[in-house]
Amino acid sequence: MRASALLFLWFREMTEPATKTDLGVSQLKCIGCGRTALPDRFRCETCRDLLEIIFPGWEPAGPYGRSANSLKKLWLSRKSSFEPADQSGVWRFREVLPEIDQEKIITLREGNTPVYELPHCARSAGIQHLYAKHQGMNPTGSFKDTGMTAAASFARAAGYQWVACASTGNTSASMAAYASRGGLRSLVLIPDGKISWGKLSQSLDYGAITVQLKTDFDGCVRVLNEVVERMPVYLLNSVNPYRVEGQKTSAFELLEQRGWEPPDHIIVPGGNLANSSAIGKALGEMKHLGFISRLPKVSVMQAEGANPLVRSVRENGGEKLIPVHAETMATAIRIGNPASWKKALRVIRETGGTVEQVSEVEIALAKAEIGAEGVGCEPASAVTLAGLKKLVKQGFVKPNETVVLVLTGHTLKDADFTLKFHRGDLFDGTTYQAESGSLKRFERSPLVLEPSVDAVIKLLQSAA
Ligand code: F0G
Numbered sequence: 488m489r490a491s492a493l494l495f496l497w498f499r500e501m502t503e504p505a506t507k508t509d510l511g512v513s514q515l516k517c518i519g520c521g522r523t524a525l526p527d528r529f530r531c532e533t534c535r536d537l538l539e540i541i542f543p544g545w546e547p548a549g550p551y552g553r554s555a556n557s558l559k560k561l562w563l564s565r566k567s568s569f570e571p572a573d574q575s576g577v578w579r580f581r582e583v584l585p586e587i588d589q590e591k592i593i594t595l596r597e598g599n600t601p602v603y604e605l606p607h608c609a610r611s612a613g614i615q616h617l618y619a620k621h622q623g624m625n626p627t628g629s630f631k632d633t634g635m636t637a638a639a640s641f642a643r644a645a646g647y648q649w650v651a652c653a654s655t656g657n658t659s660a661s662m663a664a665y666a667s668r669g670g671l672r673s674l675v676l677i678p679d680g681k682i683s684w685g686k687l688s689q690s691l692d693y694g695a696i697t698v699q700l701k702t703d704f705d706g707c708v709r710v711l712n713e714v715v716e717r718m719p720v721y722l723l724n725s726v727n728p729y730r731v732e733g734q735k736t737s738a739f740e741l742l743e744q745r746g747w748e749p750p751d752h753i754i755v756p757g758g759n760l761a762n763s764s765a766i767g768k769a770l771g772e773m774k775h776l777g778f779i780s781r782l783p784k785v786s787v788m789q790a791e792g793a794n795p796l797v798r799s800v801r802e803n804g805g806e807k808l809i810p811v812h813a814e815t816m817a818t819a820i821r822i823g824n825p826a827s828w829k830k831a832l833r834v835i836r837e838t839g840g841t842v843e844q845v846s847e848v849e850i851a852l853a854k855a856e857i858g859a860e861g862v863g864c865e866p867a868s869a870v871t872l873a874g875l876k877k878l879v880k881q882g883f884v885k886p887n888e889t890v891v892l893v894l895t896g897h898t899l900k901d902a903d904f905t906l907k908f909h910r911g912d913l914f915d916g917t918t919y920q921a922e923s924g925s926l927k928r929f930e931r932s933p934l935v936l937e938p939s940v941d942a943v944i945k946l947l948q949s950a951a
Contacts, residue, residue, distance in 0.1 A: 637733030653707035656686030725761030767834025788874030863898030
């Protein structure tokens with residue numbers, strides 16, 4: 488049987504109205520016109536808008552007939568289980584995910600990421616309570632794993648043999664790993680010379696066919712969209728609604744880690760704008776199901792050079808996306824034409840959040856401050872702290888409010904950036920050179936000494 492036919496059979500359940508016996512059943516629905524969608528599509532056949540997964544089976548008694556309180560207990564009890572699905576910080580929450588046969592799950596035990604307090608960064612931003620949900624502590628070093636376990640598992644369950652993505656580096660690393668674990672072949676399209684070598688090396692190591700296209704991320708997406716139309720290849724970019732479902736669990740996990748007490752603000756970096764959408768979707772579902780009684784404000788931060796959402800909100804109230812030619816050293820978010828902008832905007836509006844942009848120098852400073860807390864992150868994640876500082880100055884975030892930054896990637900994802908920063912040559916030859924003088928006091932260049940005990944002791948004494 489062809490993969491698409493299998494996919495159809497498997498999805499058929501999703502496109503039929505839920506009955507009382509289908510208590511967890513989900514459907515694909517267009518975010519624009521509201522029509523339910525054909526099984527193996529990523530956009531609405533009628534209006535071309537994105538699709539999202541909804542759960543008619545949750546009404547009226549909750550997922551699988553369970554209340555919020557009973558789910559909270561069930562999820563916590565799974566923490567002592569040795570079952571792979573229970574050890575996954577995504578599938579532990581499977582009652583709020585599209586249903587799948589547990590045998591088909593591809594898991595690297597993703598999720599289960601820590602929340603760290605950041606007292607020094609809090610002081611620097613001018614607030615009292617600042618935390619980081621560190622999604623860089625996932626198996627391949629970024630938040631992408633939480634979505635990839637879901638979408639790759641569904642690809643395998645549907646009988647696909649090939650998966651593919653366009654990427655700024657983290658999606659490709661994650662997809663390559665999950666595809667290999669699941670016995671799938673994978674194709675990666677990345678912008679030539681514009682992703683960190685660490686991320687590139689991951690996709691090679693995990694066994695993907697890795698192609699560097701002589702274009703940017705947006706160009707890679709254009710090519711891939713045509714490829715998947717013509718070939719039986721399952722698209723694992725973040726327009727894939729199963730990715731969003733997996734990523735959504737990071738917000739369930741965060742709230743569980745906070746004893747189900749919502750913070751006042753959650754700040755997320757914005758690239759293709761799927762992660763902010765996923766977190767917002769989870770918060771809406773948690774409120775609807777009675778897990779929480781109020782919504783945190785979700786705000787999205789972009790780099791000044793890759794700011795299509797900020798421009799769209801400022802210049803036309805978010806009516807229409809203004810694509811930009813993206814340029815930033817935070818290569819993970821070097822995206823000018825984000826696919827999920829409407830979903831992200833809906834989240835910002837529904838939660839009362841905002842958008843802001845930050846400069847290259849502000850990103851570098853924030854990254855160094857997060858590093859100096861012993862936590863670290865990749866440059867794209869640091870837009871959250873840089874943006875928070877602006878939101879505090881504007882009075883949007885009050886000093887006594889609790890803020891959670893979503894750190895999306897591990898510091899080792901872009902060691903080049905970090906080394907250049909500490910050597911003091913990150914901004915050499917750029918227009919930011921003058922502005923970057925303010926970073927000097929954060930630079931810690933490696934020292935070279937003779938192999939002498941005295942020399943090391945002298946250094947220690949001078950540092951004391
Ligand atoms: N932070 C990191 C570390 C990322 O890799 C990305 C996106 C984002 C933030 C933005 O998230 O796209 O959901 O708004 N990286 C994608 C990739 C595009 O291909 O790895 P978003």
